[in-house]
Amino acid sequence: MTARSLDTSSTTPSxxxxxxxxxxxxxxxxxxxxxxxxxxERVAKSSCPVSCTQARTALAIAPATxxxxxxxxxxxxxxxxxxxxxxxxxSLRPGIxxxxxxxxxxxxxxxxxxx
Numbered sequence: 765m766t767a768r769s770l771d772t773s774s775t776t777p778s779x780x781x782x783x784x785x786x787x788x789x790x791x792x793x794x795x796x797x798x799x800x801x802x803x804x805e806r807v808a809k810s811s812c813p814v815s816c817t818q819a820r821t822a823l824a825i826a827p828a829t830x831x832x833x834x835x836x837x838x839x840x841x842x843x844x845x846x847x848x849x850x851x852x853x854x855s856l857r858p859g860i861x862x863x864x865x866x867x868x869x870x871x872x873x874x875x876x877x878x879x
Contacts, residue, residue: 783863787841791864794840799823800833803854807843808861813853 783791795801806822807814820830834854837843842860846853 783867788864788867790840791842791860794836794842797833797836799825799829800836803830803833804837804842804856807854808856810855813846813855816852816854819854 795804803819803823806819816830816834819834820827823830825833834843834845834852837854838845841857843854844857846855
């Protein structure tokens with residue numbers, strides 16, 4: 765992920781990083797596919813990195829389809845892939861969901877004072 769796509773220049777460590785418009789669009793497009801969302805959900809809820817074999821079995825999809833979904837989630841910056849020999853393990857990229865939640869939470873309308 766580049767500095768342009770995720771602003772981490774925040775002065776306080778507790779603040780979530782802000783997403784650029786392009787990154788938000790890429791993330792939301794990646795999450796629009798139900799199987800891709802299900803894959804991200806499994807990776808996020810797992811206490812350990814998820815192997816591609818585990819993911820394929822859980823989702824009941826073809827290896828090529830899984831590969832495509834993994835590529836899209838990685839390109840969106842949602843997951844990271846650890847390669848160990850011929851095996852690949854998927855884990856959630858730290859801070860990305862928090863940044864997305866912060867972005868979506870900012871869409872809450874402000875109270876409009878009536879005169």
